Amino acid sequence: MTEPLLEVENLSKSFQVRRGFLGGAAGTVHALSDISFSVEAGEAFGLVGESGCGKSTAGRSILRLIEPDAGRVRFKGEDVLAASAAMLRRLRREMQIVFQDPYSSLNPRRTIGQTLAEPMTVHRLGTASEIQAAVRAVLAEVGMPSDAAAKYPHEFSGGQRQRIGIARALVLQPELIVADEPVSALDVSIQAQILVLLRGLQERRKLSFIFISHDLGVVRHVCRKVAVMYLGRIVEKGPVPAIFDEPLHPYTRVLRSASPVPDPKAKVVMAKLEGEIASALAPPSGCHFHPRCPQAMEVCKRVYPGWVQVSKDRGVACHLFPATPAPAAVPP
Amino acid sequence: MSERSADPALVVESLTTEFRIGGTWYPAVRGVGFTLGRNETLALVGESGCGKSITALSIIGLVPKANGRVTSGRVLLDGRDLLALGEREMEKIRGNRISMIFQEPMTSLNPVLTVGFQVAEALRYHTDLSLRAARARALELLEHVKIPSAARRYGDYPHQFSGGMRQRVMIAVALACGPEVLLADEPTTALDVTIQAQVLALLAELKASDGMAMIFITHNLGVVASIADRVAVMYAGDIVELAGVEELFAHPTHPYTEALLRSIPRVDRDALDLKPIPGQVPPITAMPAGCRYADRCPLRIPRCSLEVPPLVPVPGLRGHAARCWVRAGEGSGAEPA
Numbered sequence: 001m002t003e004p005l006l007e008v009e010n011l012s013k014s015f016q017v018r019r020g021f022l023g024g025a026a027g028t029v030h031a032l033s034d035i036s037f038s039v040e041a042g043e044a045f046g047l048v049g050e051s052g053c054g055k056s057t058a059g060r061s062i063l064r065l066i067e068p069d070a071g072r073v074r075f076k077g078e079d080v081l082a083a084s085a086a087m088l089r090r091l092r093r094e095m096q097i098v099f100q101d102p103y104s105s106l107n108p109r110r111t112i113g114q115t116l117a118e119p120m121t122v123h124r125l126g127t128a129s130e131i132q133a134a135v136r137a138v139l140a141e142v143g144m145p146s147d148a149a150a151k152y153p154h155e156f157s158g159g160q161r162q163r164i165g166i167a168r169a170l171v172l173q174p175e176l177i178v179a180d181e182p183v184s185a186l187d188v189s190i191q192a193q194i195l196v197l198l199r200g201l202q203e204r205r206k207l208s209f210i211f212i213s214h215d216l217g218v219v220r221h222v223c224r225k226v227a228v229m230y231l232g233r234i235v236e237k238g239p240v241p242a243i244f245d246e247p248l249h250p251y252t253r254v255l256r257s258a259s260p261v262p263d264p265k266a267k268v269v270m271a272k273l274e275g276e277i278a279s280a281l282a283p284p285s286g287c288h289f290h291p292r293c294p295q296a297m298e299v300c301k302r303v304y305p306g307w308v309q310v311s312k313d314r315g316v317a318c319h320l321f322p323a324t325p326a327p328a329a330v331p332p
Numbered sequence: 333m334s335e336r337s338a339d340p341a342l343v344v345e346s347l348t349t350e351f352r353i354g355g356t357w358y359p360a361v362r363g364v365g366f367t368l369g370r371n372e373t374l375a376l377v378g379e380s381g382c383g384k385s386i387t388a389l390s391i392i393g394l395v396p397k398a399n400g401r402v403t404s405g406r407v408l409l410d411g412r413d414l415l416a417l418g419e420r421e422m423e424k425i426r427g428n429r430i431s432m433i434f435q436e437p438m439t440s441l442n443p444v445l446t447v448g449f450q451v452a453e454a455l456r457y458h459t460d461l462s463l464r465a466a467r468a469r470a471l472e473l474l475e476h477v478k479i480p481s482a483a484r485r486y487g488d489y490p491h492q493f494s495g496g497m498r499q500r501v502m503i504a505v506a507l508a509c510g511p512e513v514l515l516a517d518e519p520t521t522a523l524d525v526t527i528q529a530q531v532l533a534l535l536a537e538l539k540a541s542d543g544m545a546m547i548f549i550t551h552n553l554g555v556v557a558s559i560a561d562r563v564a565v566m567y568a569g570d571i572v573e574l575a576g577v578e579e580l581f582a583h584p585t586h587p588y589t590e591a592l593l594r595s596i597p598r599v600d601r602d603a604l605d606l607k608p609i610p611g612q613v614p615p616i617t618a619m620p621a622g623c624r625y626a627d628r629c630p631l632r633i634p635r636c637s638l639e640v641p642p643l644v645p646v647p648g649l650r651g652h653a654a655r656c657w658v659r660a661g662e663g664s665g666a667e668p669a
Contacts, residue, residue: 050527187551188551188595189612193610220597262556263557264558
């Protein structure tokens with residue numbers, strides 16, 4: 001097996017939080033605790049979870065848009081976290097990001113052409129005319145007319161702006177794109193257009209994606225593998241159809257059954273899910289999910305469950321799945 | 333009594349609401365009509381700008397007066413036309429017999445008043461309960477919407493509540509006077525899915541226990557499938573399809589409904605069949621002459637671009653209406669799927 005394009009090992013990040021506007025007593029939010037995963041070349045990897053689970057922090061820490069506290073990130077064998085400024089600049093040419101909100105992530109005072117040309121100018125990739133040609137090519141690739149280059153962001157709809165955001169990420173010919181909720185702000189019909197565009201790009205350019213989303217349906221459509229996060233930790237990880245069709249972790253099961261499906265016969269099981277997502281400022285002891293878990297045991301209140309590899313490509317962190325031997329409920 | 337309960341809770345007839353853009357008035361909702369039965373949930377579903385929220389605001393008399401106006405139609409509550417009432421009379425009905433909850437509960441609640449006070453305020457305004465009685469009733473309501481340890485949290489402020497809990501407070505305010513009709517405008521859109529499931533379960537339970545009718549506005553067809561009894565699909569200011577929920581999902585008839593269902597990435601199946609709808613909704617200032625979906629429709633015939641199709645029963649399907657020259661009405665040659 002070849003080396004993965006990106007390897008993330010035990011990545012952690014915590015934030016200091018001050019209370020009140022005088023900045024009094026501080027607390028610590030463990031936004032990311034020991035998350036590990038790897039992304040193969042040409043693969044789309046999903047990070048899924050609810051608000052505050054750390055999925056966006058994970059995406060940004062990998063690009064060092066947020067400096068992580070601990071862990072290792074290797075991109076094509078290079079240590080991203082130890083990279084010098086010059087090395088980091090080179091690495092970022094190959095690792096790009098697309099944001100959720102296409103309204104606030106484009107500079108309103110610059111034409112689309114200027115916005116798309118800037119990364120190439122910064123990285124000194126070609127003459128002015130070469131850059132113009134590249135801008136036109138990338139606009140065409142995301143399905144925008146070439147006269148878009150002379151226009152400003154306000155002249156476009158949300159879906160078109162997201163296409164422009166994707167074009168900006170593509171213009172440097174990256175190998176990996178971190179897409180942070182790229183379709184969450186869009187209407188259903190436009191969302192499907194963007195998803196089809198992303199899939200097309202992935203197939204054509206053999207791009208790798210880290211696809212961050214709260215929507216399981218979107219992840220199922222785009223990703224081959226997925227990690228489910230809860231309060232800063234990965235609770236389950238594996239191939240997409242298996243995770244969503246036969247979830248093992250009780251949280252994944254809850255998330256799956258709460259996700260609405262457009263079929264009245266498959267009504268959302270108005271799950272007897274008690275309680276709310278706990279505060280990351282004061283996560284529950286032991287397994288963070290235990291206060292809401294229908295199958296919580298005594299040990300869950302005390303000890304955070306270790307990672308159990310239930311099959312070659314699938315793992316879970318839950319006391320219901322002891323390390324050995326593999327339980328019968330586990331699909332092959 | 334039995335005769336009364338056979339009456340619909342609300343009847344909306346050919347409602348048209350216009351907005352002024354650059355000095356010209358354009359209809360955002362065009363001749364919308366439906367009947368809402370007692371203890372029924374009608375979902376209004378559609379994408380941004382389809383007129384679903386404007387329909388609700390028109391019903392409850394909250395269309396912004398500066399640039400909006402209801403130009404025609406009737407909204408009948410117990411036979412009385414709400415559109416004919418003055419603001420003073422409407423205030424007695426709003427929050428009392430018809431209530432509304434919104435997407436963002438933080439902006440709908442007053443940040444400097446305690447949640448208990450805000451529930452009690454609705455009661456004090458519409459009833460002659462004493463302060464003490466209103467407080468007791470408000471506490472019951474907070475318990476009714478399942479706020480944990482409601483008595484302790486009665487004096488808390490909105491910022492001390494999570495999004496899901498704030499929405500519960502909003503629901504308590506809306507239900508305070510036992511309305512016959514609840515308008516819910518994307519009440520779970522801002523919530524995480526596990527919290528959304530809890531709020532949907534609560535609304536379904538309250539509807540059953542309090543016997544109210546609900547108009548549930550959403551863009552999410554998955555949510556529609558789990559909460560609605562009947563569904564009205566809206567597109568560019570028109571209802572394009574109206575049917576019972578099982579009927580709608582089993583036999584989507586309007587090409588837009590059909591396309592919308594195919595454009596949802598579903599968690600329960602591998603979505604290789606995901607098909608986006610090409611193009612976009614026409615802007616309100618440049619609506620085409622005929623069917624407003626014609627430009628994006630694969631079934632378009634010449635007539636579609638010329639005449640607006642009426643909302644008529646779909647041949648062979650009970651209680652199912654669609655606005656389509658090709659698929660509904662006489663001479664459409666429609667074969668139900």
